[in-house]
Amino acid sequence: MCDLADADVATEETALKVEALTLIGGVDISFIKGNDTLACACLVVLSYPSLQTVYAECTMVHISEPYIAGFLAFREVSHLVDMVNVLKTTRPDLVPQVIMVDGNGLLHHQGFGLASHLSVLISIPTVGVGKTLLMVDGLSKDVITLAERIPLGGGGEMLELRGNSGTLWGMGVCMNAKVTSPIYVSVGSGISLLSAVALVRRCGQFRVPEPVRQADLRSRHYLRMNGYA
DNA sequence: GCGACAG
DNA sequence: ATCTTGTCGC
Numbered sequence: 001m002c003d004l005a006d007a008d009v010a011t012e013e014t015a016l017k018v019e020a021l022t023l024i025g026g027v028d029i030s031f032i033k034g035n036d037t038l039a040c041a042c043l044v045v046l047s048y049p050s051l052q053t054v055y056a057e058c059t060m061v062h063i064s065e066p067y068i069a070g071f072l073a074f075r076e077v078s079h080l081v082d083m084v085n086v087l088k089t090t091r092p093d094l095v096p097q098v099i100m101v102d103g104n105g106l107l108h109h110q111g112f113g114l115a116s117h118l119s120v121l122i123s124i125p126t127v128g129v130g131k132t133l134l135m136v137d138g139l140s141k142d143v144i145t146l147a148e149r150i151p152l153g154g155g156g157e158m159l160e161l162r163g164n165s166g167t168l169w170g171m172g173v174c175m176n177a178k179v180t181s182p183i184y185v186s187v188g189s190g191i192s193l194l195s196a197v198a199l200v201r202r203c204g205q206f207r208v209p210e211p212v213r214q215a216d217l218r219s220r221h222y223l224r225m226n227g228y229a
Numbered sequence: 230g231c232g233a234c235a236g
Numbered sequence: 237a238t239c240t241t242g243t244c245g246c
């Protein structure tokens with residue numbers, strides 16, 4: 001028996017071993033209440049496992065595509081790709097081995113959400129982290145209550161997100177016993193679901209894993225600091 | 230037709 | 237996504 005929390009970060013040959021994991025990235029885009037075309041994109045890099053922010057960049061971006069559930073990638077990826085490319089040329093020493101995205105990966109109508117798009121475009125593994133459940137393949141709110149719940153060390157648990165077809169789209173994850181509402185973890189690419197869940201659970205005690213949380217906090221802080229909110 | 234709908 | 241006050245708990 002092995003504790004899930006100690007599992008490798010991937011099961012493929014190109015396995016990203018935990019021992020090799022030193023940097024985790026996080027991305028998020030925050031919007032302004034009355035503005036639909038101006039937003040702040042943020043990319044952060046945290047040391048692992050200490051979770052200290054070693055890089056944080058915020059940039060105002062022009063949003064040209066509307067928000068349509070299922071098409072989030074068309075609205076946000078280009079800006080996220082830009083930020084990663086800046087990091088690659090500016091601080092190649094801080095390019096993370098994996099990036100957590102505020103959006104789904106496999107948990108998507110076409111099995112290819114924002115996290116999947118980003119991963120492919122930047123050639124870096126990603127983990128999709130959704131805060132609300134995207135109903136796909138028969139998934140619904142009650143699936144959360146009927147789902148098979150697997151207890152995790154630390155008091156948390158993960159809930160299988162299985163659709164009518166039997167497909168395992170992702171996992172509902174509660175960071176610890178105190179967190180009631182789960183986040184929805186799904187594979188972007190370059191990492192297995194169980195490894196993604198194990199990794200997410202090692203990213204703090206808040207409902208949202210630290211990399212995504214930091215990107216969220218910083219992008220919002222940036223907007224306020226520059227007189228938008 | 231109706232409901233659901235990541236951020 | 238964003239708008240909001242107080243409130244409960246470590």
